[in-house]
Amino acid sequence: MNHPHIEKAPGKQEYNITVYTENQIGLLNRIAIIFTRRKINIDSLNTSPSEIESIHRFNIVITETEDVVRKLARQIEKQVEVLKVYYNSNEDVIWQELALYKVPTDIIADKVSVERLLRENGARAVVIRKDYTVFETTGHREETDNLIKVLQPFGLIEFVRSARVAIIKDSDGFNRKLREFEQAEPGEDVIENEYLNLREKVFTV
Numbered sequence: 001m002n003h004p005h006i007e008k009a010p011g012k013q014e015y016n017i018t019v020y021t022e023n024q025i026g027l028l029n030r031i032a033i034i035f036t037r038r039k040i041n042i043d044s045l046n047t048s049p050s051e052i053e054s055i056h057r058f059n060i061v062i063t064e065t066e067d068v069v070r071k072l073a074r075q076i077e078k079q080v081e082v083l084k085v086y087y088n089s090n091e092d093v094i095w096q097e098l099a100l101y102k103v104p105t106d107i108i109a110d111k112v113s114v115e116r117l118l119r120e121n122g123a124r125a126v127v128i129r130k131d132y133t134v135f136e137t138t139g140h141r142e143e144t145d146n147l148i149k150v151l152q153p154f155g156l157i158e159f160v161r162s163a164r165v166a167i168i169k170d171s172d173g174f175n176r177k178l179r180e181f182e183q184a185e186p187g188e189d190v191i192e193n194e195y196l197n198l199r200e201k202v203f204t205v
Helices: 027-037 066-077 105-111 112-123 141-154 174-184 190-197 199-203
Strands: 013-022 044-049 055-065 082-089 093-104 125-126 132-139 158-161 165-168
Touching: 013 027, 013 066, 013 165, 027 066, 055 066, 066 082, 082 141, 082 165, 082 174, 093 105, 105 112, 105 132, 105 141, 112 125, 112 132, 112 141, 132 141, 165 174
Parallel strands: none
Antiparallel strands: 013 055, 013 082, 044 055, 093 132, 093 158, 093 165, 125 132
């Protein structure tokens, strides 16, 4: 995870790298090596199914210059199982992170209005036990950090935050490009390895 209070070097900002890939064992490790060889820290990494059956989507967040990010995207796209890579600044994506907070129930019940906490921080209780309560909230880093500060004086036991998930704002999507390619080749079934070889022509944006 990144540290919002540390000043970024000139020209550096957060970038979201979106990778569409076949679900291949070992690919995550090979992608990570691309970053470690360049001594670039990954602030956040999430992998999940995409809108296309059998194709997975990685979301990688790093703090770098656009030139470095562009080169990284090209390098990742050279991996044989990778179908397409996009990179976007935070302004160009809609993104969220999920956070969970575990606090002692007796202190919360005695000293804090739970309703006020939920209302002011957009949080909700997901587990309430006699010994502890777990709150959940989603939002940007500043929002999830704020609830840490709110709950810290009341005995915050445990905190965890998910990797970022992001949707690209101005994009028709990889799915549409794949469908267009299938229509352009109506006599043939689309097999991953076949359109992998043509990805520069088909998936360039």
